[in-house]
Amino acid sequence: MKNLRLKSARAAKDLSQQQLADIVGVSRQTINSIELGNYNPTIKLCLALCKALNKTLDELFWEEDGTQLQ
Amino acid sequence: MNTFNQILSVIGCAAAFLVFFLFLFFITRKKKNNKNAEYDERQIAARGKAFRAGFFSMMLYFAWFMVVSTFELELINRYNVYFIFAGIVFGTGVFAVIAIKNDAYLKLNTKVGTQLKVMVLITVVNIASGIVNYVYGDAKSGAFLMNALCALLSIVILAAILIHQKKISGNEEDAE
Numbered sequence: 208m209k210n211l212r213l214k215s216a217r218a219a220k221d222l223s224q225q226q227l228a229d230i231v232g233v234s235r236q237t238i239n240s241i242e243l244g245n246y247n248p249t250i251k252l253c254l255a256l257c258k259a260l261n262k263t264l265d266e267l268f269w270e271e272d273g274t275q276l277q
Numbered sequence: 278m279n280t281f282n283q284i285l286s287v288i289g290c291a292a293a294f295l296v297f298f299l300f301l302f303f304i305t306r307k308k309k310n311n312k313n314a315e316y317d318e319r320q321i322a323a324r325g326k327a328f329r330a331g332f333f334s335m336m337l338y339f340a341w342f343m344v345v346s347t348f349e350l351e352l353i354n355r356y357n358v359y360f361i362f363a364g365i366v367f368g369t370g371v372f373a374v375i376a377i378k379n380d381a382y383l384k385l386n387t388k389v390g391t392q393l394k395v396m397v398l399i400t401v402v403n404i405a406s407g408i409v410n411y412v413y414g415d416a417k418s419g420a421f422l423m424n425a426l427c428a429l430l431s432i433v434i435l436a437a438i439l440i441h442q443k444k445i446s447g448n449e450e451d452a453e
Binding site (some may be wrong): 232233234236237240246248249252 | 318320322352385445
């Protein structure tokens with residue numbers, strides 16, 4: 208399931224995948240995999256992403272029943 | 278001649294110690310100076326899957342080898358050690374290719390160019406050693422096969438890194 212919220216939050220901050228990856232200390236492919244829904248990050252990485260993008264966990268990762276993260 | 282061999286042995290031991298301490302020096306220096314040169318959580322998970330694939334590939338190879346060995350083929354009997362070594366190389370190759378495919382072979386912030394140069398160096402050294410071994414050594418014993426297998430593994434890893442880099446380069450926001 209694609210995480211379009213993360214992608215839009217990153218775009219709103221005008222950050223590339225590489226820049227966000229450098230901030231949270233992971234590889235660019237990891238950010239790409241999260242956005243594409245190919246990898247489920249740990250809570251530690253989720254929190255790092257939230258801090259980097261000034262968002263809450265709910266805003267980036269909460270999933271309503273039967274809805275996509277968008 | 279005996280004295281000459283003894284001198285060669287001493288030089289060989291000294292060279293081995295030098296390489297060992299240089300290796301230790303580079304390992305410890307890297308840990309002190311480059312705290313970010315590690316794998317991230319996705320890479321660790323991907324490496325685990327790649328290791329599992331490599332391990333089971335090696336086990337399958339050895340199962341095949343065990344069956345083939347029962348036929349008492351001359352080729353197998355003559356190059357028994359090299360067939361076993363080939364299994365290790367095969368398992369390592371499977372691990373490396375899968376890890377590279379999932380971008381989990383090289384650590385974060387690793388300079389790909391440097392890594393490629395190291396792989397080229399390993400390949401060239403093994404090919405050169407293999408040729409020297411074949412020409413001046415005992416070609417019938419197949420000692421050069423060890424070098425050939427190492428060179429083959431290096432070439433496979435080198436090719437996998439190059440293909441992966443080509444795939445991701447120039448496509449900063451891939452698959453968006």
